[in-house]
Amino acid sequence: MNAIPEHEAKAWIGGFGVAVPRGATARTPAELEAAAGGLTPPLVVKAYGPGLVHKSDAGAVRLNVGSPGAAAAEMLGALAAQGIEPAGFLVEEQAEPGVEMIVGAVRDPVFGPVLLAGLGGVWTEALHDTALRLLPVTEADARAMLDELRGKALLDGLRGRPPVDKDALVKLLLAVGSAVESLGEGFGEFELNPVICGPSGVIAVDARRIDADAPAAVSAAPPATDFGPLFAPRGVAVVGASAKKPNFGNMFLGFYKAAGFAGRLVAVHPTAAEIDGVPCVPSLAEAGVDYALVAVPAAQCPDVVRQARGVPFVQVMSGGFREMGNPDLEEELLAAAAEAGVRLLGPNCMGVYSPAGGQTFIGGAPGRPGRISVVSQSGGLAGEVIKVGERRGLAFAKVATVGNSADVTPAELLRYLAGDPGTSAIGLYLEDPRDGRGLFEALRETAKPVVALVGGRSGQGRKAAASHTGGMVGDARIWPALAAQTGVALVRGQDDLIGVLDLFDLHGARPAPGTPEVLVIGPSGGASVLAADVFDGAGLALAPLPDAARDALRGLGLGAGSSLANPLEIPVGPRGNPDLVRHAVTAILAERPFPDVIAHVNVQSFFTFGDSAEPLLAYARSVGALQAELPGTRITLVVRNAECAPPGVEDAVRAVAREAGVPVYRGMEAAAVAVAAGKRHASHISGSVDGTA
Template identity: 55%
Template sequence: MAPSAATEMQAKRLAAQAGIPVPRGTEHRTPDEAAAGAGALRPPLVLKAFGPGLVHKSDAGAVRLGLDGPERVRAAAEDMRGALEAQGLPPDGFLVEEQCPPGAEVIVGAVADPSFGPLLLVGLGGVWAEALDDTAVLPCPLEPGEAERMLSGLRGAVLLRGARGAPPVDAARLAAVVEAVGGPGGLAERLGDTLAAFELNPVIAGPDRAVAADARLLVAEGRPVPTGLPGPPAPAAGPPVPRTDFTRLSRPRGIAVVGASARGRGFGSMFLANYRSSGHRGSLVAVHPEADRVDGVPAVRSLAEAPPQTDYALVAVPAAACADAVRKAHGIPFVQVVGGGFAETGPEGAALEAELVAAARESGARLLGPNCMGVYSPAGGQTFLGGGPGTPGRVGLVAQSGGLAGEVVRVGERRGLGFSTAVTVGNAADVGPAELVRHLAADPDTGVLGLYLERPPDGRDLARALREVRGRLPVAVLVGGRTRLGGRAAASHTGAMAGDARVWEGLAARCGFALVRGQEELLAALEVFDLHAGRPAGGGADVLIVGPSGGAGVLAADAFDAAGAALPALGPGARAALHAAVPQAAPGNPLEIPLGPLGPKDLAHRAVLAVCGRPPYPDVVAHANVQSFAAFARPGEGVAHAEAVRGGLLEFVGHLAALQEEVAETRVSLVLRNTECGPPDLLDALRPAAREAGIPCFLSMETAAAAVRAAKAFAAARDDEQGAPSPER
């Protein structure tokens, strides 16, 4: 059963009750009644037919404009009825309205989303809504100023400000319409669970007006069309729900593994071996119906017999057997279910997942998963990875994919990152990302957070949690499967256009986190946060790029421009200072210096100090061409070629380290290009040296640009939350 549609007049009555201006109009059943109603309205008039199947009226020929009186309305209605009946779309009636004066057309809509609740969409309207695909999306309710920012951020916002001699629209009136739909206590919130989709398309805006010329409402399955707009929702009653203390999730005193085989096969046996090899210092037991020991580990018959200090149980049995195992976990605060076969597989799996959640409630345990790999915490003895634990650090990670989490952890550790806690949540049937964001934000051992998300079931609460940490915890978010919400596309432009990607883009602006596009960008953002988040450098767009000349500088400028950075030209004073410090430098931005194996390695250091005035550049990106060092290095007597290449580049990094110390209010980043041409162990020498100096190291300009964008996003959010003005160059 699909959502049902209100008539346009019904939708407009609700809009008017929300304070949205709509044209004067009347609704009628026959052409004669429509003509009679037209007599009370001021021409020019609009005639519209309504009825089942008339979703997109213009496409069906169910709209006539510019009618100058009752007789023209009657004739148009009779002609329209005949044409629609010939298409098999007989109308139920007609709407006659005063035609709005021309102006800029905007779409304002809301659509119910199963994860985020009502989503508000704003974009260019009318025929441009889908043709230009220029929209902004945010979860409701809007925060102060967001309506204006959504409108001004559209690519077509120039049309609203006045273009080619047209007057600008009344921005305040247009923003008020957006607020009336998606703001606190707005129409979307007041409709609540009744809402499937609502849209005003177009809202016609002019210098003294913003009027909803068309309105459409789809009500949720099984809900009646409301006759009036409900009042604003009441605040939640009662005390707040107590938060779970997740400390023992990452630092369990004891662990029990269900599903380890006496023959050493399967996930259970793998996890048991991982815990043994990781050096877990607490108690460790296997759960086995017959054996007394499994792989040298003491065994019990069920979780009901686990030692009292057991804080974490890992269940690795077939899906149908999981609920029974979890039901016996009384007194164990956290239970993880490894395997799949639940809601991700369809209705039967969803039923098993519901039973699993009920079993966890019955036992009093919080459930991690199902379909997840668990927890990694080097300091707490938690692991889902083979091999020894890495060095503990301050990077937290929450991921809906265990495989990807393992990659991020191991690759990150290879690059020098240390992790506090990494948690995989899989289907997130109980414990979801929102709770873990709040926990890690309060964790004194976590100072940086990365998220990998697909379709979080707690999206609305997650949005609130990310907003709560804005400007105080640097967060990078990688979202997989950012596809469109197409379920309501046939009946709603809003449903068709409110794509997942736009939701996350809007949330990134609201919450101040970095939205990244892939695993490499996620790792880069975590590294730049780990090394630079504590610096007082601001979030301004300016970047100074410095390195050897050639096409690499042009491509660097392209990469940073695409990332939203600005590369301001050097002023006369900076040019003079640069010429005095490094006469051979080309005074542009990118700033070109003859960096190579045969010349001095401190050119970048000297050049940046010469031009980095007050306020300093927020970001300096220095780059070196490893291929040039490898091709032209001249080893001295008794020095191997590889050692000469490493030595020259280490000297360059050493000068950057001194630079970073001298420009503490600037984030210095390093790009090593063409590392394939250097010695095999080159990065093993250069990366630790750069990290020791607090300088992140990247292998491409595109990755560096994404990392710098992430650093700027956090700095801007931090300064905004603290009320600190951004310095102007």
Template identity: 65%
Template sequence: MSAQDHGSRDLPRDPHEHDTQDAPRDRDAQDIPRDPREHDTRDIPREHEVKELVAAAGVPVPRGVVVRDLDFAAAGELAEPLVLKAFGPGLVHKSEAGAVRLGLRADGLAAAAAEMRSRLDVEGFLVEEQAPAGVELIVGLVGDPGFGPVLLAGLGGVWTEAMRDTALRLCPISEPDARLMLDELRGAALLHGHRGHPPVDVDAVVKLLMTVGGPGGLWERLELGEFELNPVIATPSGVTAVDARHLPGRPPRPSATREPADFLPLFEPRAVAVVGASASRPNFGNMFLDFYRAAGVPLVAVHPSAAEVAGVPAVPSLAAADVDYALVAVPAERCAEVVRQASGIPYVQVMSGGFGEAGRADLERDLAAAARAAGTRLLGPNCMGVYCPRGRQTFVGGGVGPAGTVALISQSGGLAGEVIKVGERRGLAFSRVVTVGNAADVTPAELLSWLARDPETRAVGLYLEDPRGGRELHEALRAAGLPVALLVGGRSSQGQRAALSHTGGMVSDLRVWAAVAAQTGTALVSSQDDLIGVLAFFQAHGSRVTDGDRVLVIGPSGGAGVLAADAFDRAGVRLAPLPDGVLHGLGLAAAGNPLEVPVGPRGRPGLVPEVIGAIVRREPYADVVAHVNVQSFFTYGDAAEPLYAYARALAAAQEALPRVRITLVTRNGECAPAGVEDEVRRIAAAAGVPVYRSMEAAAAAVAAGGSRGTA
């Protein structure tokens, strides 16, 4: 890979957050510090040195000898055919450089070596017994700047970059992780025998993955920049690593450890101070004074001379403010000075932008140091703050919504505001929402660990743009014990860098985040709408104990059913066939899944619940997705009542079937008069039935519900 193949890109800025210099802005992707050895191959261990290391760890490698000149007598004891490899300071990708010859006899080694030496800068040669043919794999490690050591496995050799068929996990992996990695490969069939070829020794491949990435594996003993075994030849009798490469990196810096924080004053402060509101010219600080007054939280303004600001009592500095939470909205250059006065205040939020995200890392370091000196915890900078109906905390207008059980941690304040307002419109009720911006002090991992123990929170959503503290976040996700949905922004190119191995080139943010989700049971979603939809599913069904993992889709119109099957297939959800004879006596012509059942303005509202009951009495189903064409109720009918009756019948079915998760899809809901969809959602929500407008949204939610299971 060349340096041009990689690089950071700017993350999209939130349009709601840049109409003033002091308003917070979403984080831009930051340059990853480069290891100075990334472009200097002189210090890279040679292949035979790396193979000595891996052989000592128990990885099978070919028998071989090292020759520094053209005397190949020592190779006479090796079994032919032989492989000749040149090594030297510039020979990292040997095949591309013409530094490898296969199928040689011992008497042809000297001539082949002389030819290589005539065109390459060669230190010496490695001669090895040629491994038998088999399935070529790649096994690699990368020291990811956010998440630490990451293991990669996939199709190797000439297929590595052509197919890019790989799976990733964070180290250390477990044996189930290793087997799932192999199962995820598009070429997995090659391992189990394909078109007359015998299956390889999969247990030997799993053992190799554990040797490299498992507890006590090579990843713990390497100064890890990049490490790669490619190809590894897998055969029915075992595995052989025929090439090995190691690019050392910097030793990881130990993570700072803190005592677990009590974030309750962050979400439910006794009183709040606002720094930066103007006595003469309304600004962001004044807007927050208005928000807080509307919420009814005890409030004080901080102003150097005014006795009050916009009717709010004022004190000259934070040192005189008896509060649990302070919001700072002053120019970035003044923030550290203000925060130094916050002694005795548990939490200070810096709303202002203009720090690391704007290339001013020095200001961000000074700000964090000021918070440490004052003994306060810093939220932000470059963030909008906290929303908590129970604590009357808010950063959005229009008052606070109902208190609920869903929490959200977001790096973007604008996106968090949208999730709050749209989510509440769709029936979400939040326990805690916190925006972290640049996360210079308080991190998403800390907050997630606390929320996992919070009695008011039963599900968590995350929106993140970089893996700062990624290893701690991974551990927090593994230990969470409650449903978590994760949306990641800017994940296609951020964090990539120039790579001297194939492994380094193929570890991108998207793939690492997917590995984190797979290892921790986190639901990884791809859009804001899906984040809201999955959280609605968790809110409705998160504590429901279910039987099995089968999914049934039921509703009108064969065409809609076919499209529903496609949507669930894309979401990775299998629709199991119906049991034989289960519909006997119900008068239905079709018996597939999706199941076509007449639902409309002249249909019997209770038919679908009867069919659901008949099916689940015969065979357990975890999820039933009932869909309805709302348009038909107003094209072939003239009132909303039949639609309401159907919603009430589904709600009753949910109450009668506590071990089944029922979900309702109101297709073409925009065809209903104003207020009809809201009433359908209200009827369904009272029984714990989430409502979606599209089959795709419901499929994403049901798939996420199966990521962790029930809480």
């Protein structure tokens, strides 16, 4: 890395409109005294040169200086005692005190240039109060960064202090972003710390720029690939099935047979004529298929892939590559795919699932075709999402597992699915996306709702250069920044991934806005109080009911013994009117619109005080009718304590609700995550249309 002297870094960033102190440089203390003649005290003196990246730690900064030459001479002796010989000295006018900020950027190895803003000076290390955004940034991004800071009250004025000039700070953020982008692939790190902010402007009093030793190599983007044959192949070949002892290859042959694959199905075996009733060919060169699944030991995979010329897609299920400390073997595999002219999925993954296209990597008959698609770096987790999702009524269009993503990346598949007319909602499970910048750009460009579950966020840090800025960029920080800029919903578990996909599938196209208001309605005051806590924690607003709405509710016989508030407590049970919630919601929305309505019910009460599922099903049908009457409102149903229902009842309720376009959740927490994700998507799309995102 190549450190640029501070005065040169300031001259460079000053060219982008960033204010810096007036100053001068000199090689010796005597020359510095003369150079400072035109500057107004008090002054600051700094030494610069090799070994002085962190000047304060080396004692290479003096404040409130009267004689720059004397200060430099004293500093020279102190540095000599440390074995440091400065290349020169910088003298500057000392800035007025104010709120100190840090503004910087670093090149993340996966996502590229990342902008950071936070409290500066010593607070940078003490509080770690920072916000990130991937470059490029908009003015809206810059303002959102400042709003995310825990210490933002300092910018607004605290204890009688005047507010700082936020507009000037926003302009500085945008200027730093533009400056960093101008460096292209040669950029390494850049930091302004501190930036002193006051009511009449901001000034960067320290600057540090480190360029890459050599511009990073830019890998050529792969040509646009038609992934249609991957999800609907005319033929499938399985490599690795045994004629003697059943193994993974045999298992996959069984999966395709059980799924009723209608195309050409072959096994690749050097001597056998058939395996498990499936005809064999001696190598992939004779397979004549669109897709090959390779399940042989890792060391044999490159040779197998070299035989795949003419096969558009090869999926290597085998593990034992980069994820097991064998990057050279993975590079050999990648080279073999390039030599054969095939696109490689994996290694270390399971396969592809598409009920409409005949693709499968799980046992049993495929589910009904749907419009939900998933890209997963874990084959096992993808299988769980499919099975659990289908159990809850979800239907999938295309699911691809990509493992190590040596060739085909999640970003590439995301771009394809974003333009796929058969996909309406997209789920991602990611660990190392490989092409983080491509993923960011693909997410920014898609208008479809996307939910992402990211593994390993808490245990990994990015290997950035040792700096204040670089040390604050890591997995756990990048993903929320990416979500803020792209509208993707981040979730923390598989259940929420499935739950958000369910809401996106049913509500993603509804015209309801992304504003935070929700109406919660159902039985039990305690449950309503807990619901208020949950939805408030998810950033959603339980707006009060207007007087006219409360009057209308009293006309329905409500309000005796309970307050008419939001959440609204309303009797729902085996002996109640199943249409009461529908009437109440209709009355409220006639006076005040709510983009989201969460109707909850205590399933246990229906079978403690009743002995039939029909009242509960009647309630579900009424909620479905409400959704039909309010196509511009997102209705969500929460079936609390569903495990108290007899077997099959919960499934029946889900089926009734889903047929009406209403997603169903077992708890308020899951519903809150999904509703918040739906609002985020609606808000992001609205902002993109309005030009504000």
